[in-house]
Amino acid sequence: MEAIYQDIARQLAARMDAGEFPPGSRLPSVRQLAASHGVNSLTALAAYRWLEQKQRVVARPRAGFFAALPAASAAAALHRALPSPATLVEVDSRMSQLVALSASDVAVQLHMAEAHHSLYPSAELARRLQTALLQRPELIGAYLPAAQHERLCGLLQQMAAGWQMEVKADEILFCNGITEGISLALRHLTRPGDTVAVETPVYFGLLQTLAALGLKALEIPCTPDAGLSLEALEFALQYGPPVRCLVTVTNYQNPTGARMPDDHKKRLLALARRHGVTLIEDDVFGELYFGEARPTPLKAWDRDGDVIYCASFTKSLAPSFRLGWLSGGRHHAALERLRASSSLVSPALLLGTLTDLLASGDYARISQRLRRQLARQMEQVADAVLAAFPRGTTLRRPQGGLLLWVEGPEGLDSGRLLEAALRESISFAPGMLFSAEPRFRHCLRLNFGQPWDEAQRQAIVRLGELAAEQLRTTC
Ligand SMILES: Cc1ncc(COP(=O)(O)O)c(C=O)c1O
Structure with a gap:
């Protein structure tokens, strides 16, 4: 007859095989496992030790048990957990x-x-636009003068410093929403047929962008509680197809709402660097935080300019202004060149209005x-x-x-x-x-x-x- 701990172990293995715990992901704690089966912790621990012997789980000191990374016995689970090979995106x-x-x-x-x-403060923005047009009609007939452009970059730089992120003023590029920023980044980093790691579930607009560029998506599990699974990502980078870059929504991910903890942001950065994968950070919801402080972007810890950071005022100020910006680190100059062949510049009238809103403190009031x-x-x-x-x-x-x-x-x-x-x-x-x-x-x-x-x-x-x-x- 099978001992209770073996029965518990088999049930847990079945859940791993069904994809509930992808290879590399954290498993329930011994206490949780014991409670869910109504047994004591020693029995749950015995179940884990048994699975460890069978190379289905690995124990990590002070971190708990994890679904095993590759081994012949984990191959079936791997195929279920990760699309292998990565799938060419088709968006119906x-x-x-x-x-x-x-x-x-x-x-x-x-x-x-x-x-x-x-x-959104539509009436207030309409008044501002009217005043700007009356006082500075040249905003229609010309691009934003260099001095005003610099002033706006300085204001964004100050804003980002408030969330512990240093950006160089000459590494800020305006774009038509984050959508254009991500598209530029992908065009720069990839060629058709390349593989891009994305979160799953993922914002479907990103799938559309990948489809338009003929790219393959490698979907990495993301849950509302834990966000992107770094264990699954590490596994995919080690054993999956070569990945050019990862697009990640670090703050309040779409659709799960997950916020990546700071510690994960740092670990993700180190992991990506080890594997030579460029990170594209989509911070579209970062300004919509409910707590005391705005979450710090992953880019804040990027010392080598590896991260292409994309942000936007489309969710926090005015969707139809399409005011996005990016800071491209060591890729910045290439992204500027690509932007010149894409939409060239953003409308001076809107950039001028944004400058006034940031300088007056009105943007802070509106977004709050x-x-x-x-x-x-x-x-x-x-x-x-x-x-x-x-x-x-x-x-x-x-x-x-x-x-x-x-x-x-x-x-x-x-x-x-x-x-x-x-x-x-x-x-x-x-x-x-x-x-x-x-x-x-x-x-x-x-x-x-x-x-x-x-x-x-x-x-x-x-x-x-x-x-x-x-x-x-x-x-
Ligand atoms: C995760 C994510 N990224 C980007 C976008 C598009 O951003 P933007 O309007 O700045 O292009 C959206 C829009 O919903 C989104 O949810």
Whole structure:
């Protein structure tokens, strides 16, 4: 007869094989494993020792147990955990359809990654633009004069210093949102057919960019709690196809909302350097923090200029201004040259307005107001989901950004849920959009950037009912 510890070990191995714990990822602590099986810690420890003998797990002093890295016995798990070889990204029309929803007349729209237009200071910005046009009409007829450009770079430099990130004023390049910044970085670093490591689940706009450039995506697990798995990344870099670069959303990742802890940022930097992989840091949500201090970008610890840092005011000030910027480290000059063949410069009128907003302190006030409102709305949406969705639904409240990642019970099909929801004029982003592989079917991403009202509350209640109905009829 099998001992209890062997039974526990076999169950854990099955969960590893099913991809719940990818190779290299951290396993439950001995205490957690014991509690989840109702046994004492010695039995759980025996299960781990047994798996260790079978080379399925490795113990790391003071860090716990991890799913084993390569060994013949781990090969099957590896194939399930990482797309191997990396997949050439194909983005089908579902994504474009989702984007088209924004222009539709869906009553409760929870699918986007922007705050509602009423949360942005549109009237105030309109007044500023009018004044700027009256006082400085030359902003239309010419590019921003060099002296004003320098002043704006100096203000950004000061702003970044406030988050412990040093950037050189002559290493700041404006671009058309982060989208253009990342595209420039990828064009500089890769050639069609190359492999780029990305988080999974991943922002689908990045998948579209990779597809347009003919690049392959190697998806590295990212969870709301732990963010990007450095263990899985290390494993992929050692045993997967050659990777040119990694694109990572370090603060309030889209869609999981994960914030990478500072310690992980430093470790990621060291890991990337060891493997000669350039990091492209997408900090699009960094300004939307709910705590006391803005998270420090990974770029702050980059002493060798390896990281291409991309930021933007599209989420925190005015989506349609498309004001993005990057600091490219040792790649900066090449990125400047590429930008010259892309969109050349950003509109002087908008750059001038941004300068005024930063210099007057008004941007700090505007973004603080937005953050407070988003923090409240996040709680309201999260409470409503937990109250309305079927048992087995989990979420982690993000501490910034605009997005709530909801993991429904196993068996939920969020694509079918979206079809049903659209019939009732409610939209959200279904989980399978966030991977080039068929993953995350039971998950959904909700936007909490919409002002909280009764219609929204009822829409979430209805989504919960539709999810429960679907599970009942498919069981
Ligand atoms: C992770 C991520 N990166 C980049 C973008 C696009 O940023 P931008 O509007 O500055 O191009 C988005 C938009 O939702 C996003 O979620």
